[in-house]
Amino acid sequence: KQEVTQIPAALSVPEGENLVLNCSFTDSAIYNLQWFRQDPGKGLTSLLLIQSSQREQTSGRLNASLDKSSGRSTLYIAASQPGDSATYLCAALNRREPQGGSEKLVFGKGTKLTVNP
Amino acid sequence: DTGVSQDPRHKITKRGQNVTFRCDPISEHNRLYWYRQTLGQGPEFLTYFQNEAQLEKSRLLSDRFSAERPKGSFSTLEIQRTEQGDSAMYLCASSPGRINQPQHFGDGTRLSIL
Secondary structure, three states, X not given: OOOEEEEOOEEEEEOOOOEEEEXXXXXXXXXXXXXXXXXXXXXXXXXXEEEOOOOXXXXXXXXXXXXXXXXXXXXXXXXXXXXXXXXXXXXXXXXXXXXXXXXOEEEOOOEEEEEEO | OOOOEXXXXXXXXXXXXOEEEEEEXXXXXXXXXXXXXXXXXXXXXXXXXXXXXXXXXXXXXXXXXXXXXXXXXXXXXXXXXXXXXXXXXEEEEEEOOOOOOOOEEOOOEEEEEO
């Protein structure tokens, strides 16, 4: 059974700092690893999707890496801004189980990021 | 692309009542997912449709829960005889059906059971 863990649970940094959020998963049989952002009381916004054959993806100030062999992914945020304050969730899209079924997103509990002006 | 729409945004009801939520996916997305999220946790998978066919239900979904997607468009999630433990955010997501395309989430329906 896939388990996704995110460390730290919360992080507070001053504006302008570069930071790294960590995600680990127990089952490497995944299609992809996705990072989402969630603002309070809102749904999830997709940030980056890394396919299992890829090592990293970049979008603006965000860079996500994937190391399937060690079961780890990181989200790097450069030059953080107060508007980056949110909860960041990673999710692994598992391959189908042998007995069928859908490809499921399995989420971590998230890292709550606060960027202080 | 108008995004995934969920209605209502908030629902407060007494224990034992039935509730129904609606999700309108992005048009032409043939996959639709329901998740449940409690405070401080990540979303947990509940069920999944490909077009109008419900292909999987999580063991989290007791007999009191039922979901439909008639005609493969919008979907409804009904909870009968609500219990305190049903209080959560119910999230809907849709995707185009290709594996390496992200799921797009709505803003959810927050259910509070009194």
